[in-house]
Amino acid sequence: METRESEVDAVDKVLFVQTGSDESCATSNHDARSLKEKNGADGGNVYDQEVNATTTDDDGVPSASHPMEVKILRKMDIFLIPLMAMLYFLSNLDKSNIGNAAVAGMSADLNLVGTQYNVAVTVFFGTYVLSDPIGANLLKIIGPPKLMSFCLLAFGLISLCTAWIKNYAHLLVVRLLLGVFEGMIYPSINMYLSICYRRDQYAKRFAYVFAAACLSSSFGGLISYACAKISGSMAAWQYIYIIEGAISIGFVPFYIFGLSKNLEDSWFFNEEEKEYVVQRFKTMDTADPNDKFEWHQAWLALKDIKTWASALALFGIDLTTFGLTVFLPLIINTMGFSTVKVQLMTVPVYFLTAFVFFVCAKLSDHLRLRSPFIIGACVTTSVGIAIVLASQSHGVRYFGVYILCMGIYVNAATNCLWLSGNIGNYFKRATAVGCNLFFGSSSGLVSGQIFLNSERPRYIKGLSICLAFQGLSIVMTIVQFFLYRRENKKKEKIIDRCRELNERIPFDPKLGDMNPQFRYMY
Template identity: 45%
Template structure:
């Protein structure tokens, strides 16, 4: 029986040196791992339901959080700085201070997810950031704003670890990127939609005795709170118990876990796994890469409306011009992620994304004509939210709690850029922000070299493990399969 025929049937198939795509077809010489699809039709059914309901819930949550996190840039254009009498770089300080709580709590949330489950963690976080957003409308001065931003960081820091751990727990490695693209496209859509809300709130300025930015915070916070019952009712604490699965699909999900590269049976919180994560150099290298990438995505996400306004557009038009820029971001990510999953490749997209961003930033910094600089922003937008780094490290880390710790520290280091970019994009450099954009350009280049380093390491390590296995078989002493060692097991193959 050929491998392709077997994969299309009901019998479990051990697919060696290959990956299986969602349609059950072989994809040779890419992941080089053991993947089993017991029933292709059932696989398609559970994937469809996960996409239609679970991934949609996670994407919506990310959309709502992005609205509340980045709206401070739109609020500035709507009069926040004048009404709160912000002077010097107090606005930049307010942007940065959110990450004082956002950054250190991410590893904590990532591990708590395994204890309390996504329903509890996500509902708690959503409730918190919604209330904080509404309360921000009542800020009277700089200190009130600082307090609200600190609380916002404490609640929103649990979202992305929750999204990552749920997706990496329920999907095969060759299915990650497309689903993450839905989540990140939701973030880009939030930035565009936030521009529309901001435009509408500017037209409401003075109604009820409130300024436009106050209306913006109340409306966006209320939108988030409105969706809370959906998460309380439908978000499962364990994916195999998902409300929309029938009994056959629930049984299949339980068996399916054992065919996934990132699954470890009876996974419990272990200091050994946490220690292994902290000793793994990839934790710190991918964290450094994420720091470099976030400087651009966070910096431009917050200051893009101000940069566009500085090109000569009015406040209102600057808000509206955010929509096509983020539309390009969302569409490009959806396309690139599908290609990445189809060929099970990560590193080319990471390196190319850094290169494209660097070119776009160089255009924005160097050009003097308004049209050319605006075109440069579109170039930067193409890979702005291309989350190859998080997908790559998650897919190459076995054991739930090691993956939670690695990813948590990856985000801790990466999101500490939030403390930096508020100072890097100083008010004194507005509206062109040449210094901040030049730093972003340099860090994009550094991130590209980081991706190349990971690629060469993974290729070398896979070759080393294959050589050890072959030599042991040749000597008549095959190496034991030790899944409890996770990604340190000699039979675990890294994807790149």
């Protein structure tokens, strides 16, 4: 272990040598990544062009403008994105339905008193946070079909069985179990998309997936409204769990038969397209099918300050996201609306959230920028929280809910996209994203304890804490921006030095994003 780390540190010193150093630039033996491929066909500055992102190599090397690229992207968009979106949709549906169930009478039927509802919300995140890093690494080890279909079946069954719980203890058990399997969904989707798409194709596709989270909240409200109208032998909240659990279980076969362990083996590609996908991996800085788990890659992620700056930012962001997802029906309920009307009034809020997120994701990819959208979303969320806090008018507070919800998914998703897109090696990325999501999900442990019944109807304590942490997220995002910019400047000096000496730019595939040719996105 010490030998391997010393090797990495040695290469690190070579790569980040300053322009004035007497050390010469090493010659790269990585022929597949020629200087022409790194800098673009016209030999332009590596800062201006992504690796093969905007040009087609003279030798027909796969690139974003290659004719075959359009074909495989279309097929992945048609066959993979709907599956990922539906998986995230179902995951969020089963995760957040406790809020709708509480409004529909679950708390009264289970005789929940004091902070017991809050504890039930909180314990979910106790197991959820532990599953985040596990899911990110397991995806590559056992493959998407097995991991995703198993998790979907498991949390579907757990949700279904929740309809027959009898007391507070039962509720805690099912929430703990639900967190184990739900926690693996988001990181596995995030990592899977980072393998399938180039960095500047990433956010738009993730927008379709993340929009599913917004729509799941709307759909959950519609299901809850419909369940409230059922005149059966069971309570409305029980029908919510039965219907949503059954829907999840019904989709399991699509993941067993619709996905392949290796992207190039996907059933919807022909032989020519499969060969292109194999060659395409060689031109992607964030996808290498030959990556094997090595502890030093995990260590590189853990010792990188950017990992922790991103994690702290996500904690502040997700504190609002998780809090509002679970407690929004209760907050609207305190505005004086009937139980049935509350379920319907959450629907347009999340539809607007989905639309705003999709627009921002497309712009983020087009402009190749991440941090401005994170900061802008945090500011928007802060304004919305301030409106809800400051006003006692139900109409104004409901308007504030629209404003704050427009930002809660934009900043959360873009934060994860920014981190994962700026890391080359799979297992370094999996570790960093796992740490990032561990911190983000840990905020759920806090959110469940700050929106207390004793604070109704205005929830001043919970909303004030969320507002403060949005400010922290803005600060941490700015810190990340300057860290990435500093590293890019170091790399630029190395490249300039190598050109000055007429030497090849050094490259080590094990260093991934630490290579001079890898340009961090802002």
